[in-house]
Amino acid sequence: MSQTLEKYFVPEPSTYPLMGAVALLLMAAGASFWVNHLEAGPWLVASGFAVLIYMLFGWFRTVARESESGKYGAQVSKSFRFSMMWFIFSEVMFFAAFFGTLFYVRHIGIHDLGSVDGNLFWPAFKAVWPTAGPLGELEMTMAPTITFGKAMLGLALMVGAGAAVTYAHKPLEHGKRSQLQLVLVLVVVLVALFLGAMSLDWLPAINTALLLASAATLTWAHWSIRNGNRAQFNIFLALTIALGVVFLGCQAEEYTHAYHEGLKLTSGIYGSTFFMMTGFHGLHVTIGVIMLTVMLFRSLAGHFSAERHFAFEAAAWYWHFVDYVWLLLFIVVYVL
Numbered sequence: 001m002s003q004t005l006e007k008y009f010v011p012e013p014s015t016y017p018l019m020g021a022v023a024l025l026l027m028a029a030g031a032s033f034w035v036n037h038l039e040a041g042p043w044l045v046a047s048g049f050a051v052l053i054y055m056l057f058g059w060f061r062t063v064a065r066e067s068e069s070g071k072y073g074a075q076v077s078k079s080f081r082f083s084m085m086w087f088i089f090s091e092v093m094f095f096a097a098f099f100g101t102l103f104y105v106r107h108i109g110i111h112d113l114g115s116v117d118g119n120l121f122w123p124a125f126k127a128v129w130p131t132a133g134p135l136g137e138l139e140m141t142m143a144p145t146i147t148f149g150k151a152m153l154g155l156a157l158m159v160g161a162g163a164a165v166t167y168a169h170k171p172l173e174h175g176k177r178s179q180l181q182l183v184l185v186l187v188v189v190l191v192a193l194f195l196g197a198m199s200l201d202w203l204p205a206i207n208t209a210l211l212l213a214s215a216a217t218l219t220w221a222h223w224s225i226r227n228g229n230r231a232q233f234n235i236f237l238a239l240t241i242a243l244g245v246v247f248l249g250c251q252a253e254e255y256t257h258a259y260h261e262g263l264k265l266t267s268g269i270y271g272s273t274f275f276m277m278t279g280f281h282g283l284h285v286t287i288g289v290i291m292l293t294v295m296l297f298r299s300l301a302g303h304f305s306a307e308r309h310f311a312f313e314a315a316a317w318y319w320h321f322v323d324y325v326w327l328l329l330f331i332v333v334y335v336l
Contacts, residue, residue: 016059023052130270161190214243291315
């Protein structure tokens with residue numbers, strides 16, 4: 001019995017990888033010049049970003065055109081999926097390094113400095129968190145007073161909402177509309193209860209609710225495109241993007257408040273870990289918003305179908321990853 005093998009698409013030779021390498025070289029050299037106070041530094045960094053943006057637009061436009069022209073088969077689709085999985089795994093390891101640093105500082109480093117041996121070098125140091133380190137002082141009122149019971153209730157509701165969003169993909173994959181609606185309504189209810197349990201004027205709690213809600217709207221957008229409802233897909237995708245933008249606005253407001261309270265990147269180990277972890281997460285939210293915005297414009301241009309929409313799925317995977325990282329950040333940075 002003869003078997004027809006699918007042809008694997010081989011793209012034309014491209015200069016885009018070379019452009020990407022040049023962009024990274026310019027940014028690395030510019031950063032080196034910048035930290036050494038050379039005038040060319042900022043210009044080289046800006047040039048590198050410009051080349052990188054040009055490369056990204058050109059390369060992804062080419063990939064989108066190839067996809068829409070029907071050149072990609074099942075094997076290429078499988079390659080894209082594995083590539084996105086490995087990319088997200090690398091992002092997991094990136095954040096794992098920051099969480100590991102925070103764990104070491106809070107549970108090992110400051111206790112060593114506050115021990116009998118540590119007090120020989122830093123007699124005035126107290127092993128408490130948050131701390132600016134042996135040479136600094138940290139006085140701030142970043143968060144409202146939250147009782148232990150209130151914090152545990154809020155965490156339980158938050159984790160429940162995250163678990164419900166994850167479970168929602170089961171009825172999504174099996175086409176069970178009523179069950180999916182029920183789960184997403186449950187997510188909204190849990191998010192509302194979470195806001196009620198926490199302080200309504202506490203920006204980290206508001207941001208947590210925003211990202212949980214965005215996970216629900218994105219899941220419904222996924223349902224819409226799987227069922228060929230482009231108009232509904234565009235509405236819920238735009239709503240997800242709007243929630244992400246509001247998140248970034250709230251984070252900017254939080255940073256402004258933190259600086260006024262005296263918490264800066266230079267405020268010892270607490271300031272550096274706080275801004276590095278939340279700042280890089282904010283960068284990832286920004287990247288996710290850009291990715292979803294590109295998906296929205298592609299949809300408005302007539303791209304995607306009920307059967308072929310992996311570009312959107314990849315962006316959705318990334319957004320859900322960003323959501324879950326924030327849930328962990330909220331727990332270890334703001335609550336514990």
